[in-house]
Amino acid sequence: MTNTPPPTNGKIRPISRWGTPILHRAVREVAPADLDTLDLEALTADMFTTMFAADGVGLAANQIGVDLKVFVYDLTDLKGQRSWGVVCNPVVETRDGPREGRRHHAKGEQHQHQQQQQQHQQQSMTEGCLSYPGVSASVARARAITVRGIDQRGKAVEIDADGLLAHILQHETDHLNGVVYGDHVSSEVRQRMDTEYKELESKPAYPEDWPVTRTKRRWII
Ligand SMILES: [Zn+2]
Secondary structure, three states: OOOOOOOOOOOOOOOOOOOOHHHOOOOOOOOOOHHHHOOHHHHHHHHHHHHHHOOOOEEEHHHHOOOOOEEEEEEEOOOOOEEEEEEEEEEEEEOOOOOOOHHHOOHHHHHHHHHHHHHHHEEEEEEOOOOOOOOOEEEEEEOEEEEEEEOOOOOEEEEEEEHHHHHHHHHHHHHHOOOOHHHOOOHHHHHHHHHHHHHHHOOOOOOOOOOOOOOOOOOOO
16 A cells, blocks of 8 residues: 555446346456556556445445456545555455463363354444445454455555454455355345335436436435
8 A cells, every 4th residue: 555545537437236247256366467468557447436436435346347356445444544455366364363271161161262252253334335325234244354465566465454444355355256245144134125225226316327427416404
């Protein structure tokens, strides 16, 4: 990450919705040859520009119909700390908490201890998705993670994240593996989301080519 802000001079591209096949299968890894033959600089500029137009904090390449493991993100947390970047071929590793004292526990206690530890390592947060705009749901994910990959120039990237940033990085990595957050929720929650989405679809809030076309915002006073 550098101190310069991410590019905003790309093209705004339409964002694919859940149900589009490219969002429900793993897309292909960026190969070393791609760094020379594909204009990943232009692709990531388009992705940042599209994400900003949609008021998003993360966007995966397959959300704009591109079959490549690339995502971008940009989050300013409540303390004003800005984190942004590009990750190609992301791999998420959950960071474990301390494991001390386990061998002194009886078998049953050990099992309980592990369960508590696992619960401790998960956190639930409300998520939304630019490919299913207007609805949200609570999703449990690993609390602290490390993401490794390369940037659009092939340089190694390693990001330690927790809290909301950890959720975003896992959400985007999931996208590139064909998983959407609706796959993580119960069937009852998914039904509620689908109903809300259908209601929204009948209104002009999110035109088919959103965010290329955006309906005018009304000031609410
Ligand atoms: Zn998403």
